[in-house]
Amino acid sequence: MSDGDCGPESNDAGDDGSEVRIGRSVSRCPRCDSPITAVSIIGPDDQFVSPCGCRLTPGQIERL
């Protein structure tokens, strides 16, 4: 049933800027190829990764 939806289900905090840790092995930023340790979600179309700080599209986030 789950196709690509592996995020946390309870999201109680969150006005602006929820940070999602990547629990798997280290992913790499598709834009600059740096290791990614976290993804910050600002809005539905506005996410960026840490620590490099590149903005990614939702499609790119899903493929991390």
Ligand SMILES: [Zn+2]
């Ligand atoms: Zn980057």
